[in-house]
Amino acid sequence: MTEDDARERILSAAEELYYRKGYAAVGMDELRSAAGVSLRRLYSLFPAKTDIVAAVLARKHSQWEAGLSGAVADAGDDPRTRLLAVYGYLENWFCADDFRGCAFINAFGELGGTNSEVAAIVRAHKASFQQYMAELVAATGAPGALAAQLSILAEGAQSTAAISADPDAAVHARRAAEVLIDAAVPHP
Incomplete structure (x- = not known):
């Protein structure tokens, strides 16, 4: 999976989860699982949750x-x-x-x-x-x-x-x- 693909998967999963459950309720592990990426990949693309929320x-x-x-x-x-x-x-x-x-x-x-x-x-x-x-x-x-x-x-x-x-x-x-x-x- 390319970096762009991983980024898109993370943002799509985050958008859906945040909108459905709320920003504070969704942890990085749940987001990682929904996006189908490793936690390491997630943090390499988005070092902090605020980075994902901003995106x-x-x-x-x-x-x-x-x-x-x-x-x-x-x-x-x-x-x-x-x-x-x-x-x-x-x-x-x-x-x-x-x-x-x-x-x-x-x-x-x-x-x-x-x-x-x-x-x-x-x-x-x-x-x-x-x-x-x-x-x-x-x-x-x-x-x-x-x-x-x-x-x-x-x-x-x-x-x-x-x-x-x-x-x-x-x-x-x-x-x-x-x-x-x-x-x-x-x-x-």
Whole structure:
């Protein structure tokens, strides 16, 4: 097995285990076993658990950005429709059988208070989402403050859907977003 193959196996196993069981609950031995690599190989590629968590979160960030931007692009050219596509993306995600909330919120909740590196990664991911929302809002001509409001709706929907196991949180967030957008977007 090549180094790249071993790395991929470790990260795939870690991503699945961390998302299903939690970051703190998964030990290196369990991860080694799930990935099918030796403990020596695991530690040679990832000297510390934080290294694996960081790599998993980097993968999740890329997946999130690709999925979200794809959903927005598929929504067409209308700025309002593109902005509301964010909530359609959330609804589809919340309906997935394996949905267990936002991996970043989960990581911050488990590790953010004691691991500054994980906290920084989570903050950077959330700032990236807020920046993306700001770009979508700017295209509507609405004031920039709307981006923070719509981001909070999306973040709240993620937490609510995870806790309640109810994908309708995205529908409610979308309806609230529609009200905010309609109030903020200048009408000709």
